Amino acid sequence: MSGPVTSFLAADHRRLDVLLQRADVDRAAYTAFRAGLLRHIAMEEKILLPAAQAARGGQPLPAASQLRLDHGALAALLVPSPTPKILAAIRAILTTHNAVEEQPGGVYEVCEQLASDRADELLARVRSRPDVPMNANVDGPRIMEAARRALARAGYDVAIE
Numbered sequence: 001m002s003g004p005v006t007s008f009l010a011a012d013h014r015r016l017d018v019l020l021q022r023a024d025v026d027r028a029a030y031t032a033f034r035a036g037l038l039r040h041i042a043m044e045e046k047i048l049l050p051a052a053q054a055a056r057g058g059q060p061l062p063a064a065s066q067l068r069l070d071h072g073a074l075a076a077l078l079v080p081s082p083t084p085k086i087l088a089a090i091r092a093i094l095t096t097h098n099a100v101e102e103q104p105g106g107v108y109e110v111c112e113q114l115a116s117d118r119a120d121e122l123l124a125r126v127r128s129r130p131d132v133p134m135n136a137n138v139d140g141p142r143i144m145e146a147a148r149r150a151l152a153r154a155g156y157d158v159a160i161e
Contacts (some may be wrong), residue, residue: 038132055114062095069154076150
């Protein structure tokens, strides 16, 4: 049974999925998706994963390393202008990534168990995470090479060009 943190973050995944589905044809949906994904990553990187690590006496969650690599790959894919291949790569990463977080016994459930009686406080911190400032998309060969390297580091073999 999921608690308030899991419910909130899983609902945010669903909201982002809807925006990503519309992003192919709706630039405003893509912009909202991009802002929302960056905020969601910040919630996990700045609040959730550090709280879990602190509750484990300084030991990170076993999945934390891969989640951070995924976050890096996703962030790198948000730098260039969206293309069908970039959006497909984002979808591929999120399919695996979100399952690791949401599945029974997954990252969200473990974090919530670690927070135990402080889950409401953790949820309040997650909810209050401000938006992440965004720059305009930047295109070019160096940007695409950086995105390919981030994908490779995270273990993804997907074409983005």
